[in-house]
Amino acid sequence: MTTRRHVLAGLGAAMAASALSQSAFGAPLEKVRALGVLRVGVYKDNRPWSWSDGGKLRGIDVDLAEALAGELGVKHDVVEFMAGEELSDDLRNVVWRGGLLGFQKCDVMMHVPFDRKLQIDNDQVVLLAPYYREGFAAVCGNRQADCEVPPAQFQGRRLAAEIGSIPDMYLVGGFGGVLREDVKHFNTGYDAVAAVGKDEADVAVATKAQVEAAMKDMANPAVKRRKGPLQAIMSPGWDVGLAVKDDSRSLADAIDAIVTKLATSGRLTQIFAEHGVTWQPALQAS
Amino acid sequence: MKGTLKFGMVGAAALALAITSAPVAAEDGPTSADLMNDASTPGDVLTYGMGPQAQRFSTLDQVNTSNVKDLVPAYAASLGGEKQRGQESQPLVYDGVIYVTGSYSRLFAFDSHTGEKLWEYDARLPDGIMPCCDVVNRGAAIHGDKIIFATLDAHLVALDRKTGKVVWNKKMADYQAGYSATAAPLIVKDMVIYGNSGGEFGIVGEIQARNVDTGELIWTRPTVEGNMGTLNGQPNGITGKTNASWPGDMWKTGGGATWLGGTYDPETNLIYMGTGNPGPWNSHDRPGDNLYTSSTLAINPDTGKIVWHYQTTPHDGWDFDGVNEFIPFDAKVNGKPMKLGAKADRNGYFYVLDRTNGKLVSASKFVMETTWANGINLKTGRPNFIDANRPGAPNGSEKGTSVFSSPSFLGGKNWMPMAYSKQTGLFYIPSNDWGMDIWNEPIAYKKGAAYLGAGFTIRPIAEDHIGALRAMDPATGKIVWEYKNKAPLWGGVLTTAGDLVFTGTPEGYLKAFDAKTGQELWKFNTGSGVVGSPITWTQDGEQYVAVMSGWGGAVPLWGGEVAKTFKEISQGGMLWVFKLPKR
Numbered sequence: 001m002t003t004r005r006h007v008l009a010g011l012g013a014a015m016a017a018s019a020l021s022q023s024a025f026g027a028p029l030e031k032v033r034a035l036g037v038l039r040v041g042v043y044k045d046n047r048p049w050s051w052s053d054g055g056k057l058r059g060i061d062v063d064l065a066e067a068l069a070g071e072l073g074v075k076h077d078v079v080e081f082m083a084g085e086e087l088s089d090d091l092r093n094v095v096w097r098g099g100l101l102g103f104q105k106c107d108v109m110m111h112v113p114f115d116r117k118l119q120i121d122n123d124q125v126v127l128l129a130p131y132y133r134e135g136f137a138a139v140c141g142n143r144q145a146d147c148e149v150p151p152a153q154f155q156g157r158r159l160a161a162e163i164g165s166i167p168d169m170y171l172v173g174g175f176g177g178v179l180r181e182d183v184k185h186f187n188t189g190y191d192a193v194a195a196v197g198k199d200e201a202d203v204a205v206a207t208k209a210q211v212e213a214a215m216k217d218m219a220n221p222a223v224k225r226r227k228g229p230l231q232a233i234m235s236p237g238w239d240v241g242l243a244v245k246d247d248s249r250s251l252a253d254a255i256d257a258i259v260t261k262l263a264t265s266g267r268l269t270q271i272f273a274e275h276g277v278t279w280q281p282a283l284q285a286s
Numbered sequence: 287m288k289g290t291l292k293f294g295m296v297g298a299a300a301l302a303l304a305i306t307s308a309p310v311a312a313e314d315g316p317t318s319a320d321l322m323n324d325a326s327t328p329g330d331v332l333t334y335g336m337g338p339q340a341q342r343f344s345t346l347d348q349v350n351t352s353n354v355k356d357l358v359p360a361y362a363a364s365l366g367g368e369k370q371r372g373q374e375s376q377p378l379v380y381d382g383v384i385y386v387t388g389s390y391s392r393l394f395a396f397d398s399h400t401g402e403k404l405w406e407y408d409a410r411l412p413d414g415i416m417p418c419c420d421v422v423n424r425g426a427a428i429h430g431d432k433i434i435f436a437t438l439d440a441h442l443v444a445l446d447r448k449t450g451k452v453v454w455n456k457k458m459a460d461y462q463a464g465y466s467a468t469a470a471p472l473i474v475k476d477m478v479i480y481g482n483s484g485g486e487f488g489i490v491g492e493i494q495a496r497n498v499d500t501g502e503l504i505w506t507r508p509t510v511e512g513n514m515g516t517l518n519g520q521p522n523g524i525t526g527k528t529n530a531s532w533p534g535d536m537w538k539t540g541g542g543a544t545w546l547g548g549t550y551d552p553e554t555n556l557i558y559m560g561t562g563n564p565g566p567w568n569s570h571d572r573p574g575d576n577l578y579t580s581s582t583l584a585i586n587p588d589t590g591k592i593v594w595h596y597q598t599t600p601h602d603g604w605d606f607d608g609v610n611e612f613i614p615f616d617a618k619v620n621g622k623p624m625k626l627g628a629k630a631d632r633n634g635y636f637y638v639l640d641r642t643n644g645k646l647v648s649a650s651k652f653v654m655e656t657t658w659a660n661g662i663n664l665k666t667g668r669p670n671f672i673d674a675n676r677p678g679a680p681n682g683s684e685k686g687t688s689v690f691s692s693p694s695f696l697g698g699k700n701w702m703p704m705a706y707s708k709q710t711g712l713f714y715i716p717s718n719d720w721g722m723d724i725w726n727e728p729i730a731y732k733k734g735a736a737y738l739g740a741g742f743t744i745r746p747i748a749e750d751h752i753g754a755l756r757a758m759d760p761a762t763g764k765i766v767w768e769y770k771n772k773a774p775l776w777g778g779v780l781t782t783a784g785d786l787v788f789t790g791t792p793e794g795y796l797k798a799f800d801a802k803t804g805q806e807l808w809k810f811n812t813g814s815g816v817v818g819s820p821i822t823w824t825q826d827g828e829q830y831v832a833v834m835s836g837w838g839g840a841v842p843l844w845g846g847e848v849a850k851t852f853k854e855i856s857q858g859g860m861l862w863v864f865k866l867p868k869r
Contacts, residue, residue, distance in 0.1 A: 043734055044414075082461075083733035085418060090733075093416050100371075100421050101390070101438070102413035111734035118731060134735070163487060163539050164566055169738050172534070173571045173679065180571070181534045187487060207735060234680065235736040 029072075029250035032107055037075045040065035041094040041106035044080040047190040048213030048275040049111055052080065060209070061110040063271045064131065064262075068108070071258040079106065087113065088122050096124040096245050107244065107251060114241035114284055125243045128252045129259040130282030131268060135237030136167060136230055137211040139193055141223035144202035148228050152178055159183045160192035160201035167192075167205035170233050190214050196223050205230065209277045216276025239282035260285075315430040315447065316380060318476050318498075322552050331379040331821045334425045334470035335703065338550040339614040342705035342780050344822045348829040349866060350784030354798045354808045357864045360830065361401035365394060365859035369421075372838020373859055374701070376425040376470065376778060376819035378433075379832075385447070386834060386861055387423040387470075391437035395450060396861060398825060405450035409437040417466040419840040424547075424701070425470030425819075427478065429498050434478055436467035442480060444501060456501035458482050458494060469547035472557070474587045477504055479557055481544025481609075485513050491542035491561050491579075495590060505590030509544055509561045511577045512537035517590050525592065531574035540572075541565040542579040546609040546701055551627075554642055556584040556593060558612035558627060567740050568726065569603030570679035576601055580608035582629055584644060594644030598631045600668060603676045604658055604724070605695035606633040613713075614641050615706050617760060628760055630704055630715045632697030633669075635662055638760050650763030652756055653698035654719040654747060657691050680726040680738050692721035694744045696774075696840065703819055705779040705787065710801050712766060713758045714787045716775040720848065721747045745847045752851060755779070755789055757804060767804030769797075773851040776839050778819025780831075788831065790816020792841070792852045796833050796862065814858025831864045 032038050042050035042061045050059040062078050069076035081103065084090050090109065098105040112118075114130035140147035144157045152175040161167040163185045172180045186192040189206030190213060196204045197218030204211075215223060242259075244252050262268045263281065272279035316332050324330070325337030328346045336342050349357065365373070371389040378385045383404060384396045391409035396402065417438055426435040433447040440459040445452055458467065459482050472479040477495040484492035484506065491509030496502060505517045511526025532540060541564045548559035564572060564579035580599040583592050599606040612629045619626070627641035634656040638647040649662035658676070659669035678686045696718065704715045722742045730739035746752050753771030758764075777790035785801040792815040798808040815837025822831045836858040841848070 046733060049734070080414075082414060082416060084416060085732070086737075086739060087731040087734070089416070089418075099413060099416050101411045101415055101417075103416065104413075113731045113734065113736070115729065115731065117729055163489075164732070164737070166736055166738060169566070169568065169571065169680070172536075172566075173568065177533075177571075177573070183534050185487070185535055185539055234738055238731075238736050240734065 028248045029254050032072065032074055032251060035074075037077050038065075038069040038072060038108065039077045039079065039104070039106045040068070041079055041081050041109045043111055044082050045188060046111070047188060048209055048277060050080060060272055060275050060277065063274070065108070065110055067262060067267065067271065068255060068258055071261070072254065087118065091122050091125050091243060095243050105245070107248065108255065109243045112241055112243040114239040114282060124246055126246050126249060126252050127241055127243050129256045130239035130241035130284050131259050131263070132209070132240040132272075133237060133280040133282050134240050135208050136205060136233050136235065137208045138203060138205045138226040138230055139196055139211055139215065139223055140203050140226065141196045141220065142199050142202045147224045147226040151175060151231065154203050155179055155182065157182060157202035158200070160186055160195045160204040162186055162189040162192055162206065165189060166234050170230070171205060174232060194218055212278060213276045239284050241282070315432075316428055318429065318473060321429065321473055328824050331377065331823050332428055334376055334427065334472070334547070335549060335611070336821060338472070338474070338552065340549040340611055340703060341613055341615065341708070342703060342778065342819070343707055344780070344782045346782055346822055346824055346829045347784040348824070349782070349786065349822070349831065351786060351800050351807060353866060354784070354786055356866055357798070357808055357810070357831065358867055359810070360863045360865045362863065363396050363401040363403060363861045365392065365836070365861070370836060370857040370859045372420045372422040372817055373834040373836030374422040374424050374468070374817050374839055375834050377821055377832050377834065377861065378426055378428050379821070379823045380428055383447070384832065384861065385426055385428065385433050387426050387435050388859060389421050389423065389836065389838065391421070391423060393426060393433065393435055393445065393450070395447070401861070401863060407445055407450045409439070409441070409443065411437065411439050412461075415439050415461050419466065419843065420838045422468050422839055424468055427471040427473045429473050429476070432498070434471050434498070436469065436471060436480065438466055438468070440467045440482070442471065442478060442496065442501060454501040456496065459484055460488055466545070469545060472548050472550060473498060474550045474557060477587060479548060479550070479587070481547050481559060483543045484508065485510070486538050489539055489541060489565070491544045493544055493548075493559055493585065495587065507585055507590050507592065509542040509578050509583060510537050510540040515590055522590055526577050531577045533573060536572055539565060540576060540579060544609065546611065549611055549613060550587070551614040551641060554625060555586060555588070556641070557587050558614070558641070559583050559585060560609035560612065560629070562607045562609055563599070563602045563605050567605070568679060568738070569601055569676065574601065580606055582608065582612045582639070582644070584641070596637070596639055596644040596646065596667065598629070598635065598637060599633050604633070604691050606631065606697070608632065609701070610699060611703050613704070613706050615760070617711065619647055626760070628706070628713055630699045630713070630717070630758075632693065632695075632699065633658065634693045634698035636713070636715065636758050636763070637662075648760070648763055650758070652715050652758055652765065653693055653717055655692040655721070657721070677724045677740065678726065686726035688723050688725040690721055691724055692747055693718070694720045694722035695742070696720065696744065696844070700776065700840070702776055702817070703778040705781040707781040707801055709783050709785065711759070711761070712801065713760055714779045714781055714801075715756045715758055716777065716779055716789055717754050717756055718752050718774045719746070719748050719754060720744055720752050720774070743846055744844050752848065753791070755787070755799070757801070769799060769804055769806065774841050774848065776817040776841055780820040780822060782822055788820045788833070790818065790820065790833055790835070792817070792837060792855055794835070794855065796820060810864070812858070812860065812862050814860070815852070815855045828865050833862055835860045835862055
């Protein structure tokens with residue numbers, strides 16, 4: 001919220017007053033341009049997409065939000081929010097209603113799966129601009145040198161996964177439960193992968209982006225990524241996009257065009273690479 | 287018992303404190319001994335539950351079955367502002383003041399003769415916290431010069447009861463998504479007892495005891511086996527036995543939150559605290575009983591250790607949270623007087639236990655239907671599970687088989703407290719008849735990533751009602767009478783020596799029933815749904831009844847068929863006080 005106040009202070013008192021009254025209502029394109037600010041919501045503790053680094057927000061989604069605002073010719077106001085129990089909670093709190101305790105709605109929410117069923121179930125928002133193809137990956141190190149064995153053979157090694165994630169359910173529930181006793185839980189997939197780099201785990205399963213970013217940061221050549229598929233994992237992958245309120249289609253159209261431009265120009269590849277992640281175009285990219 | 291209360295605390299530090307604090311005079315406010323005696327002092331309401339046993343029974347009979355029809359409002363007081371959400375609070379009354387908490391972590395003091403507002407405290411909450419289930423609060427605790435309540439950002443706050451100024455403010459936990467501190471604190475032996483979440487990942491249930499004068503932590507007791515408790519900052523033994531009923535390191539993330547608080551029985555010197563359901567949701571991933579989730583725990587307040595446990599839903603797979611209140615009462619079983627306790631569980635069964643040791647005495651169904659179990663085995667104390675009605679394990683990326691389950695995960699009874707009449711010997715249970723279709727959802731998302739969730743639809747199972755206020759005879763397990771309500775019941779119950787039972791409805795009524803027959807004798811529409819807990823007390827020779835009005839809580843979050851029963855109900859935020867007209 002200090003970011004928000006800071007941005008408003010720069011605009012002058014009259015503008016700030018008007019911003020406060022209007023920002024309660026998600027701003028379509030004209031309003032964003034008139035206010036001169038794009039308010040963007042990003043997940044808290046979601047490395048490498050968005051996380052707080054000593055009070056400063058960093059990450060792919062943060063950089064992309066700044067690029068979107070830059071292309072629109074406005075300032076950016078990137079705010080983090082805590083993930084709810086399910087994605088529809090986040091859409092309600094961040095995009096179409098706002099938080100019950102004063103969290104102001106954002107013009108755009110980053111990192112929303114671009115999924116037909118999610119769109120149907122949440123008709124108060126528009127999902128748009130898929131900008132990455134996500135999926136799951138595994139890394140090995142320490143006592144598990146061979147990363148290509150069938151996962152059931154990881155039995156007895158220290159396995160790492162984010163609490164409640166698909167990798168968690170894959171490891172504790174799959175293969176007849178033979179790996180269940182070996183799973184160590186972490187708050188994030190990034191932390192699970194980093195644990196292999198620190199010899200606190202032998203195998204980690206996490207999202208591709210978490211794996212690639214953590215491998216770059218740990219710079220441990222002994223940690224290897226699995227090349228083969230993770231047999232029978234519950235998700236084939238998904239596209240990651242953005243969400244705006246359903247009355248903000250003019251803003252959606254503008255952002256769609258900007259994301260296409262950033263993809264074509266190589267800017268997306270560059271932003272992702274700065275965080276160690278290889279950009280993969282979404283399957284449903286426009 | 288009274289004389290020893292102040293010195294019953296364990297540890298040199300606690301003892302020193304008890305000695306150095308000045309003797310408490312009556313004008314200095316209620317002592318711990320006064321709180322223990324609350325059920326016998328009808329001139330005040332000092333505790334959540336109208337006594338530490340939370341029987342919600344008043345000895346007053348000035349208002350009774352013959353004259354309750356004449357009950358009229360004495361005054362009403364608005365909580366004001368735009369913050370009109372669920373008002374689930376139970377008021378306290380002391381020294382001419384009504385203290386009541388409101389939605390959004392507010393606390394109000396009103397003159398108990400006129401309803402005039404004396405002061406209001408609004409907690410400053412960080413805007414980034416997003417509670418899962420409305421922004422309710424269930425009530426405060428009073429002790430000495432302080433009034434204490436929990437705020438949504440997981441703080442305990444003690445206010446000067448005369449001025450509303452903060453005396454101390456302690457953070458209990460790091461706020462987590464889906465977490466909310468909404469229960470009323472329990473005060474035992476000058477300690478504030480509060481249910482919380484903690485552990486390495488902040489999601490394991492934990493009970494905390496704090497010094498009532500300073501808010502400093504005295505002991506913690508995790509509710510899931512394998513986690514270490516503390517006493518005065520030192521390790522105080524692991525809960526249960528690590529990995530006895532949990533695989534791997536899942537006990538670190540096992541759930542079991544104690545979000546509804548507890549009751550206390552001075553006779554056995556035990557705190558009774560219910561625990562939430564286990565995680566992860568898919569029970570097939572955590573073989574074992576998953577102790578001590580979905581249980582009632584009996585804890586010694588002097589040591590912070592678990593004396594006994596009784597698990598109502600071992601290896602839960604339906605989200606049958608076990609947090610419901612355990613109410614101590616005395617009765618004869620087969621002609622023998624016994625110290626008992628009763629709990630109406632989310633899972634649809636009403637349990638009577640020996641409160642000295644946690645042994646099951648009886649278990650009876652109090653809802654229309656329980657699909658998950660066919661009774662409770664009295665020998666083993668375990669449910670007779672119906673395995674076919676346990677939601678299945680996810681199968682790859684396929685949608686799992688849908689199972690119909692009754693009660694729904696909102697429970698045969700949710701948070702709203704029941705009452706026990708010493709006069710009729712009956713428990714009055716605010717219950718709901720509803721079921722759910724539940725299945726594993728192959729394409730769900732959480733925190734921007736693919737996730738395997740549970741999909742569910744809650745639906746009514748009867749034509750004419752969801753809510754049902756039921757009078758349960760604990761001796762026979764039979765329902766003596768029931769009152770059916772179209773919308774789900776979501777408020778607490780009060781019973782009196784005037785042979786009355788009071789409870790509110792989402793439709794806006796506070797209603798009074800004949801405690802013996804269930805006949806509806808009086809109702810008054812408060813203008814918004816009633817989801818709070820009514821109280822009664824006497825002042826200037828007249829009996830008063832008070833309740834909060836203000837629709838909200840978890841029910842309005844669910845759509846579908848259930849929502850049709852309350853779609854016309856408006857929000858509110860009002861304290862209503864009633865009495866008989868002067869003759």
